[in-house]
Amino acid sequence: MRIIIDAFGGDNAPLAVLQGSRRAKDELGVDIVLSGDETRIREAAQQAGIQISDMEILHAPEVFDIHAQPTTILKEGKNTSMAVGLQALRDGKGDAIVCAGSTGGLVAGATFINKRIKGIKRPALAPILPTKKGPLMLMDAGANIDCRADMIVQFAIMGSVYMEKVKGIKNPRVGLLNVGAEETKGRELELQAYELLQKAPINFCGNIEAREMPEGNFDVVVSDGFSGNIALKLYEGMGAFMRDNIGDMFSGAGKISALLIYPRIKALRKRMDYKEHGGAVLMGISAPVIKAHGSSDGKAFFNAIRQARDCVEGGIISTISAHLETMKGV
Amino acid sequence: MRIIIDAFGGDNAPLAVLQGSRRAKDELGVDIVLSGDETRIREAAQQAGIQISDMEILHAPEVFDIHAQPTTILKEGKNTSMAVGLQALRDGKGDAIVCAGSTGGLVAGATFINKRIKGIKRPALAPILPTKKGPLMLMDAGANIDCRADMIVQFAIMGSVYMEKVKGIKNPRVGLLNVGAEETKGRELELQAYELLQKAPINFCGNIEAREMPEGNFDVVVSDGFSGNIALKLYEGMGAFMRDNIGDMFSGAGKISALLIYPRIKALRKRMDYKEHGGAVLMGISAPVIKAHGSSDGKAFFNAIRQARDCVEGGIISTISAHLETMKGV
Numbered sequence: 001m002r003i004i005i006d007a008f009g010g011d012n013a014p015l016a017v018l019q020g021s022r023r024a025k026d027e028l029g030v031d032i033v034l035s036g037d038e039t040r041i042r043e044a045a046q047q048a049g050i051q052i053s054d055m056e057i058l059h060a061p062e063v064f065d066i067h068a069q070p071t072t073i074l075k076e077g078k079n080t081s082m083a084v085g086l087q088a089l090r091d092g093k094g095d096a097i098v099c100a101g102s103t104g105g106l107v108a109g110a111t112f113i114n115k116r117i118k119g120i121k122r123p124a125l126a127p128i129l130p131t132k133k134g135p136l137m138l139m140d141a142g143a144n145i146d147c148r149a150d151m152i153v154q155f156a157i158m159g160s161v162y163m164e165k166v167k168g169i170k171n172p173r174v175g176l177l178n179v180g181a182e183e184t185k186g187r188e189l190e191l192q193a194y195e196l197l198q199k200a201p202i203n204f205c206g207n208i209e210a211r212e213m214p215e216g217n218f219d220v221v222v223s224d225g226f227s228g229n230i231a232l233k234l235y236e237g238m239g240a241f242m243r244d245n246i247g248d249m250f251s252g253a254g255k256i257s258a259l260l261i262y263p264r265i266k267a268l269r270k271r272m273d274y275k276e277h278g279g280a281v282l283m284g285i286s287a288p289v290i291k292a293h294g295s296s297d298g299k300a301f302f303n304a305i306r307q308a309r310d311c312v313e314g315g316i317i318s319t320i321s322a323h324l325e326t327m328k329g330v
Numbered sequence: 331m332r333i334i335i336d337a338f339g340g341d342n343a344p345l346a347v348l349q350g351s352r353r354a355k356d357e358l359g360v361d362i363v364l365s366g367d368e369t370r371i372r373e374a375a376q377q378a379g380i381q382i383s384d385m386e387i388l389h390a391p392e393v394f395d396i397h398a399q400p401t402t403i404l405k406e407g408k409n410t411s412m413a414v415g416l417q418a419l420r421d422g423k424g425d426a427i428v429c430a431g432s433t434g435g436l437v438a439g440a441t442f443i444n445k446r447i448k449g450i451k452r453p454a455l456a457p458i459l460p461t462k463k464g465p466l467m468l469m470d471a472g473a474n475i476d477c478r479a480d481m482i483v484q485f486a487i488m489g490s491v492y493m494e495k496v497k498g499i500k501n502p503r504v505g506l507l508n509v510g511a512e513e514t515k516g517r518e519l520e521l522q523a524y525e526l527l528q529k530a531p532i533n534f535c536g537n538i539e540a541r542e543m544p545e546g547n548f549d550v551v552v553s554d555g556f557s558g559n560i561a562l563k564l565y566e567g568m569g570a571f572m573r574d575n576i577g578d579m580f581s582g583a584g585k586i587s588a589l590l591i592y593p594r595i596k597a598l599r600k601r602m603d604y605k606e607h608g609g610a611v612l613m614g615i616s617a618p619v620i621k622a623h624g625s626s627d628g629k630a631f632f633n634a635i636r637q638a639r640d641c642v643e644g645g646i647i648s649t650i651s652a653h654l655e656t657m658k659g660v
Contacts, residue, residue: 238568
């Protein structure tokens with residue numbers, strides 16, 4: 001299996017990318033294809049003492065600017081490491097791609113260069129969030145700020161396939177993000193989506209209020225991309241707030257206290273750390289596309305590559321296609 | 331000053347209401363008017379040994395059901411403790427009201443029984459959230475699931491008045507909840523609201539991503555009621571998640587560790603506890619209406635009554651009216 005990685009995406013590129021790639025090659029046995037400026041990649045690897053002779057490099061002289069208009073990836077940005085990586089994926093030079101660069105650029109690039117799965121109306125950004133009990137897939141977390149109800153149903157199908165095939169959760173519980181539990185709650189969008197979700201070939205468990213997300217009683221939460229983005233970012237923000245507060249509590253004179261329960265603090269940090277979960281999947285594209293967090297370090301890239309491998313091994317693209325075929329008859 | 335309190339709103343009514351009222355009468359010197367079944371109120375007070383002979387009771391034989399259709403408060407529910415309280419407020423028998431009952435019922439009742447401030451298009455639910463630095467007012471947190479841009483501008487004005495008059499914050503910083511910081515971000519609603527907010531007589535500081543809310547760099551965050559509700563509930567849910575995690579960390583063998591930093595744990599709990607901040611204000615109604623949390627205990631009711639007093643003392647209704655007058659010329 002070959003995983004393509006944008007070597008110049010994210011705040012810590014290319015060093016963190018190289019660290020994660022090295023570990024992935026060694027521990028997961030996947031082949032690594034790095035896209036980016038070859039000279040700069042080789043220099044960075046040499047400086048850090050990272051062996052990359054067993055990795056392929058696809059030369060791409062430019063880097064896609066994080067502030068650039070997303071659709072410029074198609075023309076002005078076609079020689080960037082992100083675009084070259086996506087083109088290579090399209091041309092069969094890899095089975096999946098990992099990128100920590102501009103989310104907008106990646107969504108636009110993947111949609112137009114790699115195309116959507118046949119029948120999928122819109123791709124959705126699907127991060128994995130920690131909860132009290134297990135991982136939760138939220139989608140759409142921001143690829144489409146305006147959504148129709150039929151798109152939300154497709155998100156639910158794609159999310160269910162992912163949680164089953166990649167996370168091994170049988171019959172994943174799907175919830176619709178809403179302002180109340182009753183089926184009469186919400187805007188016209190939620191009312192329509194509720195009705196369609198009930199008929200879809202998924203385990204739809206009704207509306208979920210944002211308050212319940214951390215409880216872990218749902219495996220997939222679907223919403224329009226605006227609401228989902230608010231939820232994702234508050235999840236991240238409150239997680240950081242929590243880590244800071246715990247840090248403050250144990251600073252200075254609290255250090256002795258921290259030593260006593262160090263394993264627990266460590267376990268909690270690990271549970272709340274997005275780096276453990278890889279990245280967000282851009283679901284609905286014809287090949288697995290993993291959007292790693294912009295601040296990813298070597299460990300986060302390693303986990304994102306593992307996630308890409310799991311998507312390929314789980315055959316999520318073909319399973320999604322098969323589900324869509326089934327739905328045609330409904 | 332006379333504060334009306336729905337004696338039968340919330341999970342812990344009437345006991346918690348009576349506890350909070352007693353403390354408010356003693357410590358704040360406000361007059362208390364309890365609305366609800368007189369016999370049940372007197373029985374509950376006697377059983378708990380709470381002196382209420384210096385409080386007025388407005389007899390209301392029924393209780394508004396939390397699952398009832400909000401607008402039924404106007405006809406079928408007109409003899410409930412909530413409706414009788416709102417009617418008394420309208421008739422000048424009190425200066426403000428505190429209620430922990432159905433949010434929908436309270437919004438509908440206050441809108442039609444007490445009316446909006448002249449010129450205000452929609453009332454908004456405005457809870458106070460804890461942040462790293464100070465209190466943050468979020469509005470609308472769910473009174474209107476669909477909003478227009480001009481409503482959001484009015485929310486911003488009302489929130490600014492509250493934070494200045496009640497919390498003493500000069501020139502409150504207002505942010506528009508959005509999916510990115512740039513002014514080109516968001517749906518049509520946010521694009522329009524951004525433009526109008528720039529021209530409004532407030533200290534508009536641009537878009538705020540949900541991630542930044544806990545940072546405390548904004549005093550007022552405005553949004554439509556659907557997005558605001560998602561943000562509010564996730565804020566609450568993550569706060570509870572955090573309290574549970576901290577609890578787990580210090581359970582069993584962690585107890586010794588907890589003892590060492592007990593004052594810090596206590597301070598953090600206090601900071602994160604919504605009970606400290608009173609309730610959500612239903613802004614835009616012609617008199618202060620405080621929606622206390624459904625699970626309010628005596629302390630939460632006390633704080634909500636204090637908040638009602640602060641709204642009356644701060645003259646927020648007349649200040650909002652004056653601001654709206656100024657805007658007419660713009």
